[in-house]
Amino acid sequence: MKKIIHILGAALLLLISWQALVLLGGWNEALLPSPARTAAGFNELLADGILVADIQSSLSRFALGYLSSVLLAIALGLILGWYQQIWAFLNPIAQVLRPISPMAWLPFIVLFFGIGEMPALVIIFIAAFFPVLLATVAAVRNISPVYLKVARNFGIRQPAILTKIVLPAVFPSIATGLHLALGTAWVFLVAGEMVGAQSGLGFPHH
Amino acid sequence: MSYIEIHDAVREFPGKDAPFRALDHVNLTIERGEFICLLGPSGCGKSTLLNAVAGFDQLDEGSIRIAGQPVTQPSLKHVTIFQNYGLLPWRTVAKNVELGLESMGMPPAERQQIAEKYLELVGLADFRHRHPAELSGGMQQRVAIARALAVDPDILFMDEPFAALDALTRMKLQDEISSICREQHKTILFVTHDIDESIVLADRVVIMTPNPGRIKTIVRVDLAGRRDRTSPDFLHIRDHIFTEFAMKPADQTEYYI
Ligand SMILES: Nc1ncnc2c1ncn2[C@@H]1O[C@H](COP(=O)(O)OP(=O)(O)OP(=O)(O)O)[C@@H](O)[C@H]1O
Ligand SMILES: [Mg+2]
Secondary structure, eight states: OHHHHHHHHHHHHHHHHHHHHHHHHOOOTTTSOOHHHHHHHHHHHHHHTHHHHHHHHHHHHHHHHHHHHHHHHHHHHHHHHHOHHHHHHHHHHHHHHTTSOGGGGHHHHHHHHOSSHHHHHHHHHHHHHHHHHHHHHHHHHTSOHHHHHHHHHTTOOTTHIIIIIIHHHHHHHHHHHHHHHHHHHHHHHHHHHTTTOSSSTTSOOO | OOSEEEEEEEEEEOOSSSOEEEEEEEEEEEOTTOEEEEEOSTTSSHHHHHHHHHTSSOOSEEEEEETTEEOOSOBTTEEEEOTTOOOOTTSOHHHHHHHHHHHTTOOHHHHHHHHHHHHHHTTOGGGTTSOGGGSOHHHHHHHHHHHHHHTOOSEEEEESTTTTSOHHHHHHHHHHHHHHHHHTTOEEEEEESOHHHHHHHOSEEEEEETTTTEEEEEEEOOOOSSOOTTSHHHHHHHHHHHHHTTOSOTTSOOOOO
């Protein structure tokens, strides 16, 4: 109950500040519409079905980019976490690529994939990929050696080591990585759609 | 030929200048059904020796044979119980006990039955659906013991299994493991740095010294049945071991057994 009051209060505060800004600033309505105008526009988009279609295409694009990214990242992360000699060579590369903002890849993305559907997908893919990859590699490396000793002692071999020991041991850390990546990828969805997509939440309607 | 034969075991680890000798020409033979305690201060190579005999680690020189076969890897017949229990936190107590049985290709019904039997033996049948994190340290170690016994191993290796427990729980578990292992005729190699624990448990106490890791002496404990920690015989042996560690003032009367 209290929580609802907090949320309503926050919404009210936001609306008042917004309206005050519009009244005091006196900017062009087209650049900074008032809350009422925005609500009307929102209704229009909703009535046209454009908004629903946009949400749908954004969501499916997001799902495709995110899922393909995390599946690949988890699979690669499991392999690279297990074979640390390989990871030793790839780790520096990952560390260099990781801090690059997904948006900074844009010129290359447009070069390789053109404009349209692909840039948004690829940006979501990149945004989700590194957090999940690094979380998975770290999780595999941090598996307590005693679990692996117990597995050896009790005659557990691959692929049972993967299913009985590695996957359950790394699951909590990967779940955290997935959660983080979900937030990051969503932020870049709209940005990605501004590059030539013909639909979606980032595609401007006038 | 003895059951376990450790012959001239040398294990070195890379050091700053020279390699560090964790085991220096260690010789030890153990008979079937014996309960052996490795006793010594930190760093004397107890875990190193145990890991080599259990097949987790290889020697640099010398050999280890069990029933005539050289040890090259761990085996379901020789189960190790670790100090931090090594339970899988995502499995229930019962599923932890079934772990080793799964590799033996046993049908689920039979696995459950065996797990049940050993959980009963360690007094935890009522906790079978709990997860390890919901149990006390002593209970977790009991689960680890049940899991080890469930595969009916010939040898149990234990590396300070009770070190993290409070004194009373520890004594209780010492009595339990002692009677269980003797009833089931297991051969035990048990690492500890607790002198009393070694006397309660062992047929022979192997006293090790560090730098480099060596066996100093072996003390036979001729106490029958359940051991009374306050009996004169017990204190006598205790005294003797203290003397071996040179932890008694020199002018005291010496006892020999
Ligand atoms: N993997 C390793 N790499 C380098 N040195 C090691 C390694 N394992 C053990 N040592 C060294 O070998 C010596 C013996 O170690 P070990 O673990 O066998 O001692 P311990 O008797 O079990 O001691 P504690 O009672 O503290 O467990 C120690 O000095 C330790 O530093
Ligand atoms: Mg040790």
